[in-house]
Amino acid sequence: xxxxxxxxxxxxxxxxxxxxxxxxxxxxxxxxxxxxxxxxxxxxxxxxxxxxxxxxxxxxxxxxxxxxxxxxxxxxxxxxxxxxxxxxxxxxxxxxxxxxxxxxxxxxxxxxxxxxxxxxxxxxxxxxxxxxxxxxxxxxxxxxxxxxxxxxxxxxxxxxxxxxxxxxxxxxxxxxxxxxxxxxxxxxxxxxxxxxxxxxxxxxxxxxxxxxxxxxxxxxxxxxxxxxxxxxxxxxxxxxxxxxxxxxxxxxxxxxxxxxxxxxxxxxxxxxxxxxxxxxxxxxxxxxxxxxxxxxxxxxxxxxxxxxxxxxxxxxxxxxxxxxxxxxxxxxxxxxxxxxxxxxxxxxxxxxxxxxxxxxxxxxxxxxxxxxxxxxxxxxxxxxxxxxxxxxxxxxxxxxxxxxxxxxxxxxxxxxxxxxxxxxxxxxxxxxxxxxxxxxxxxxx
Ligand code: GUN
Ligand code: ZN
Numbered sequence: 001x002x003x004x005x006x007x008x009x010x011x012x013x014x015x016x017x018x019x020x021x022x023x024x025x026x027x028x029x030x031x032x033x034x035x036x037x038x039x040x041x042x043x044x045x046x047x048x049x050x051x052x053x054x055x056x057x058x059x060x061x062x063x064x065x066x067x068x069x070x071x072x073x074x075x076x077x078x079x080x081x082x083x084x085x086x087x088x089x090x091x092x093x094x095x096x097x098x099x100x101x102x103x104x105x106x107x108x109x110x111x112x113x114x115x116x117x118x119x120x121x122x123x124x125x126x127x128x129x130x131x132x133x134x135x136x137x138x139x140x141x142x143x144x145x146x147x148x149x150x151x152x153x154x155x156x157x158x159x160x161x162x163x164x165x166x167x168x169x170x171x172x173x174x175x176x177x178x179x180x181x182x183x184x185x186x187x188x189x190x191x192x193x194x195x196x197x198x199x200x201x202x203x204x205x206x207x208x209x210x211x212x213x214x215x216x217x218x219x220x221x222x223x224x225x226x227x228x229x230x231x232x233x234x235x236x237x238x239x240x241x242x243x244x245x246x247x248x249x250x251x252x253x254x255x256x257x258x259x260x261x262x263x264x265x266x267x268x269x270x271x272x273x274x275x276x277x278x279x280x281x282x283x284x285x286x287x288x289x290x291x292x293x294x295x296x297x298x299x300x301x302x303x304x305x306x307x308x309x310x311x312x313x314x315x316x317x318x319x320x321x322x323x324x325x326x327x328x329x330x331x332x333x334x335x336x337x338x339x340x341x342x343x344x345x346x347x348x349x350x351x352x353x354x355x356x357x358x359x360x361x362x363x364x365x366x367x368x369x370x371x372x373x374x375x376x377x378x379x380x381x382x383x384x385x386x387x388x389x390x391x392x393x394x395x396x397x398x399x400x401x402x403x404x405x406x407x408x409x410x411x412x413x414x415x416x417x418x419x420x421x422x423x424x425x426x427x428x429x430x431x432x433x434x435x436x437x438x439x440x441x442x443x444x445x
Pocket of ligand 2: 080081082235273325328
């Protein structure tokens with residue numbers, strides 16, 4: 001018997017909760033059931049709705065798992081994170097370029113050791129799952145075996161992941177430098193091995209315009225031409241010192257984004273991390289291409305990089321989604337990331353509503369990645385990746401939630417006070433892969 005059923009409060013999105021005429025209602029952008037049931041068969045969602053409607057459809061042999069005082073949501077999607085940086089997170093005292101040299105590049109060199117890459121991939125995936133993140137867009141290192149190790153671990157867990165081998169042929173330590181040719185051929189072999197293999201997807205990954213020569217960026221563009229559907233991930237306009245270095249290194253480009261655009265890297269399904277110091281021209285270029293920005297608030301604050309102006313992105317029609325950017329970012333938790341995102345908006349006299357915040361961490365990211373028919377939602381026919389957030393996970397959250405009178409208020413409490421302790425369970429491809437000890441899973445009924 002492969003059909004499983006879970007019962008609890010259910011929330012997911014069909015569209016942007018603040019765009020168009022779709023306001024919070026069940027037939028609009030927001031789907032919410034106070035007491036709902038999700039039915040899963042062989043890794044897919046086969047029914048979702050109010051318990052009163054779905055219960056009569058359940059046969060007597062279907063196990064129903066109750067998650068009282070929990071909110072069932074699509075698994076979070078993290079659109080920018082670094083696998084090797086679990087050992088760099090919380091490193092004191094520097095901004096981007098010094099931080100890369102002092103902490104990040106040494107940590108990435110350790111991945112020359114295959115055993116280290118394998119062990120770290122497992123640890124990293126566990127951290128994601130415990131935080132309720134079921135899909136992530138991941139930078140590995142320049143070592144092809146680190147990408148293999150990550151995809152193998154993801155395949156074993158059943159997660160849908162996007163990952164790429166970092167391309168870096170200049171302005172980096174010798175031990176981390178490849179060449180335009182070797183990076184092309186190794187990336188190509190990894191695409192052939194992994195892209196579309198089960199749930200795994202590949203992203204061509206030039207680190208950023210400082211560490212890739214024009215030749216290497218050109219080879220990255222060729223890979224995108226040769227393999228439609230493969231992603232592009234890189235960094236863009238994060239730190240003012242970086243922006244100035246890019247201006248000097250690429251004098252024939254009109255701005256930072258143009259360095260990438262000249263090599264045909266700015267496309268639909270290209271994800272640029274940060275994008276803090278962009279001009280109106282760059283916004284227009286991103287919009288026209290249908291490319292996206294990964295909003296990394298904990299990293300942007302931690303590294304002192306700046307405040308992302310969401311109002312400007314909205315005005316220009318640029319797609320964006322939430323990302324942790326561990327280890328420049330300081331938490332794997334998407335809830336903590338939303339907490340910081342709210343404060344980034346506050347500092348600019350803007351606001352971030354709880355519904356929009358949860359949208360950006362689920363369907364918003366899925367849409368940016370063209371994956372909305374598969375993940376980031378709980379629509380029938382999509383892949384069964386979902387989480388339970390427990391309103392009773394801490395005494396403070398439990399007490400505060402008792403005073404809430406709406407879904408929006410409860411979501412806001414979760415995103416301001418919650419972290420991985422709030423994740424009661426994580427399901428991937430229809431299987432429960434994480435059940436938080438002492439979480440309130442009552443078992444079958
Ligand atoms: N820019 C180039 N590489 C990196 C990195 O590893 N982290 C961050 N935050 N920015 C980068
Ligand atoms: Zn990054």
